[in-house]
Amino acid sequence: MARYITTPTRIKSVGNKEKIIDEFIGLINSGTRSISIARMQSPSGWIEPPQTPEFTEYTLVLKGSLHVKASDNHYVINANEVFIAEAGETVQYSTPEEPGAEYIAVCLPAFSPDTVNRQDDES
Numbered sequence: 842m843a844r845y846i847t848t849p850t851r852i853k854s855v856g857n858k859e860k861i862i863d864e865f866i867g868l869i870n871s872g873t874r875s876i877s878i879a880r881m882q883s884p885s886g887w888i889e890p891p892q893t894p895e896f897t898e899y900t901l902v903l904k905g906s907l908h909v910k911a912s913d914n915h916y917v918i919n920a921n922e923v924f925i926a927e928a929g930e931t932v933q934y935s936t937p938e939e940p941g942a943e944y945i946a947v948c949l950p951a952f953s954p955d956t957v958n959r960q961d962d963e964s
Contacts, residue, residue, distance in 0.1 A: 844871070846865060846866070846870065846871055849863035849864050849865045849870055849879070849880070850863070850864050850869045850870040851863055851864075852864050852869060852879070854883075854889075855889050855890065855959060856883075856887050856888055856889035856890070857886070857887065857888055857889075858883075858884050858886060858887040859884070860881060860882065860883040860884070860887055860889075861880075861881065861882040861883075862879055862880075862881055863879060863880045863881075864877060864878070864879040864952075865878050865879065865880070866878040866951075867879065867948070867951045867952055868951045868952070868953055873951055874950055874951050875949070875950055875951065876947065876948065876949055876950065876951055877946075877947070877948045877951035877952040878945065878946070878947050879945070879946050879952070880943070880944075880945055881942075881943065881944050881945070881946055882941070882942075882943045883907075883934075883936040883941050883942050883943075884936065884941040885936060885937070885938060885939045885940060885941045886936070886937060886941075887935060887936045887941065888933070888934075888935035888936075888937070889933065889934055889935070889959070890933070890959045890960045890961065891910070891931055891932065891933040891959070891960045892931070892932060892933070892957050892958055892959045892960065893929060893930065893931045893932075893958045893960075894926070894928060894929075894930075894932075894948070894952075894956060894957050894958060895928055895929070895956040895957075895958065896928050896948045896949055896950050896951070896952060896953075896956060896957075897925065897926065897927050897928045897948070897949050898925070898926045898932075898946055898947070898948050898952075899923065899924075899925050899946070899947040899948075899949075900918065900923065900924045900925075900926070900944055900945070900946050900947075901922075901923050901944060901945045901947075902918045902919060902920050902921070902922055902923075902924075902942055902943075902944045903920060903921075903942075903943045903944055903945065904920055904940075904942060904943040904944075905919075905920065905936065905938070905940055905941050905942035905943060906918060906919045906920070906936070906938055906942055907924070907934060907935075907936055907942045907944055908934070908935045908936065908937060908938075909924050909926070909932055909933070909934055910932065910933040910935070911926070911930060911931070911932050912930065912931050918944075
């Protein structure tokens with residue numbers, strides 16, 4: 842059945858500063874379990890705790906730059922670049938530089954607070 846979704850659902854962020862997360866498709870906004878698609882807007886200086894998700898996350902940076910600390914390296918993903926974090930890989934996202942970042946996150950299966958597996962500290 843075709844569906845028309847006119848607005849996203851704002852999801853509470855995690856980290857040292859408030860980040861805007863608008864889920865368009867996913868468990869919360871559309872009841873979709875197979876995939877989630879969200880637009881993220883994070884300010885300069887934002888950092889979240891490390892996480893080891895049970896889903897693969899595809900991140901397309903639209904503006905600014907997103908830093909990703911992974912087990913094997915530290916990456917800086919700029920506008921029009923993509924980062925793929927495979928399920929089971931520990932990653933930590935941040936936007937230390939001005940002006941922060943705007944990006945699209947696609948998760949397979951859909952993002953869930955129960956399957957993101959965030960560490961308690963913000964190291």
